[in-house]
Amino acid sequence: MGVFDHAEFDDHESLHYFYDASTGLKAIVAVHSTALGPAAGGTRRWSYSNESDALTDVLRLSRGMSYKNAVAGLKFGGGKAVILASEETPKSPELFRAFGRCVDSLGGRYITAEDVGCSTDDMRYVREATQFVSGLPQDAGDAGGDPSPWTALGCFGGIEAAVQARLGADSVAGLRVAVQGVGHVGLYLCRLLHEAGAELVIADVNGDNLNMTTDAVPATVVAPSELLFADVDILAPCALGNILTSHTIPKIKAKIVAGAANNQLSTPADGIRLAERDILYAPDYVINAGGIISVAAEYYGEGSEEDVRSDVGRIRDRLQGIFKEAKETGRPTHELADELARKMVAAAR
Numbered sequence: 581m582g583v584f585d586h587a588e589f590d591d592h593e594s595l596h597y598f599y600d601a602s603t604g605l606k607a608i609v610a611v612h613s614t615a616l617g618p619a620a621g622g623t624r625r626w627s628y629s630n631e632s633d634a635l636t637d638v639l640r641l642s643r644g645m646s647y648k649n650a651v652a653g654l655k656f657g658g659g660k661a662v663i664l665a666s667e668e669t670p671k672s673p674e675l676f677r678a679f680g681r682c683v684d685s686l687g688g689r690y691i692t693a694e695d696v697g698c699s700t701d702d703m704r705y706v707r708e709a710t711q712f713v714s715g716l717p718q719d720a721g722d723a724g725g726d727p728s729p730w731t732a733l734g735c736f737g738g739i740e741a742a743v744q745a746r747l748g749a750d751s752v753a754g755l756r757v758a759v760q761g762v763g764h765v766g767l768y769l770c771r772l773l774h775e776a777g778a779e780l781v782i783a784d785v786n787g788d789n790l791n792m793t794t795d796a797v798p799a800t801v802v803a804p805s806e807l808l809f810a811d812v813d814i815l816a817p818c819a820l821g822n823i824l825t826s827h828t829i830p831k832i833k834a835k836i837v838a839g840a841a842n843n844q845l846s847t848p849a850d851g852i853r854l855a856e857r858d859i860l861y862a863p864d865y866v867i868n869a870g871g872i873i874s875v876a877a878e879y880y881g882e883g884s885e886e887d888v889r890s891d892v893g894r895i896r897d898r899l900q901g902i903f904k905e906a907k908e909t910g911r912p913t914h915e916l917a918d919e920l921a922r923k924m925v926a927a928a929r
C-alpha cells in the first residue's frame with residue numbers, strides 16, 4: 581500500500597525515510613502539520629515486526645502530536661520520529677548522533693525529544709548533531725529536562741478530574757488504579773497516586789521496571805495479559821497504544837480510562853464503545869500533554885519550572901471542560917477533543 585492511500589494518512593505534509601550506513605540506523609520522521617509552528621514530537625525507538633507497522637505508528641503518532649500541541653496551546657505543529665530497533669543496531673552514542681544528523685537535515689521543520697525507548701541521555705547525543713532537539717538535562721529551577729514527570733503530573737490531574745466527573749469523588753484516596761506499563765511515566769504516576777492514597781495494581785513486560793516500582797511504592801503485580809481487565813476503578817494505560825479495542829473494551833471493569841499512552845483507541849469506534857459502556861475516557865493527547873508543555877518551554881527558552889507546573893495544571897481544567905460537555909451533549913469525549921483540535925489546526929492553516 582502506498583503512503584497516500586494509507587488508512588492513517590491524514591494530509592501529512594511530509595514523510596522522511598533515513599538510513600545511515602555507518603550505524604545501520606533506520607528511522608522515519610513524519611511531519612503532520614507545521615501550521616502552528618515547527619512539527620514537534622518525540623522519538624520512539626521500538627522493535628517493530630516490520631516496516632509497515634513502523635509507518636502506521638509514525639503516521640498516527642504525528643497526527644496525535646498536532647492535536648496535542650494545538651489543544652495545549654503550544655507554538656508547535658505535530659511530528660514524530662520512529663527508530664526501527666534491531667539487535668544489529670543497539671543503542672549507542674553514534675546511533676543517536678546519526679539520528680541527530682537526520683533531524684538536522686530537515687532544517688527545523690521537525691523538533692525531536694525523547695519518547696518510548698529513548699532517554700534524556702540519548703537526546704544529549706542527538707544535540708551534538710542538531711539544535712532541533714529538546715528534553716535535555718537542565719539546571720535546577722529551569723524549565724525542561726526529562727518530560728516524563730510532567731506527563732505524569734498532567735495525568736494525575738486528569739485522573740482527579742475524571743474521578744470527580746464519573747465517580748463524584750474529590751480524590752483518588754481509597755480507589756484502585758491499574759497502571760499498565762511502569763516505565764518513565766508509569767513510575768512517576770504510581771508515586772503520585774500512592775501519595776494521594778490510591779491502591780495500585782501494576783503490570784509490565786520489563787522485570788527491572790516492575791522491581792523499581794515495587795521498591796518505590798506498594799503495588800499488586802499482575803500478569804500483563806490481566807491488567808486491562810483488573811477489578812479496579814481506574815485504568816491508566818502508560819505503555820503502548822492500540823489497547824482499547826472491540827475485544828478488550830467489553831471486558832474492562834474500570835469506570836475510567838485515563839493514562840499517558842499515545843493512541844490508546846484502536847479506532848474512533850472504540851471511543852464510542854467506551855462511552856456506551858459508561859466508561860469515562862480521558863482523550864490521550866489531552867491528558868498526556870504535560871511532557872510536551874515542558875519540552876516547549878525548554879525549546880523556546882520561555883518560562884521557569886514553576887510556569888511549566890502551572891501550565892501542566894491546566895490539563896485538569898481542559899478535561900473538566902470536555903467531561904462537562906460530554907455529559908451535557910451525550911457525545912463521546914474523544915469526538916469532542918478531536919473536533920476542537922481539528923478546528924484549531926484548520927484555523928491556523
Ligand code: NAD
Nearest residue numbers: 697727728731761763764765784785786819840841842871
Ligand atoms: P517507557 O518506555 O519508559 O515505558 C513504557 C513501559 O511500558 C515500559 O516499562 C515497557 O516495558 C512497558 N510495556 C510495554 N508493553 C507493555 C505491555 N503489553 N504490558 C505492560 N507493560 C508494557 O515509555 P514512557 O516514556 O513511560 O511512555 C509511556 C507511554 O506514554 C507511551 O505510549 C508514550 O508515547 C506516552 N507518552 C510519554 C510521554 C513522556 O513524557 N515520556 C509523553 C506523552 C506520552
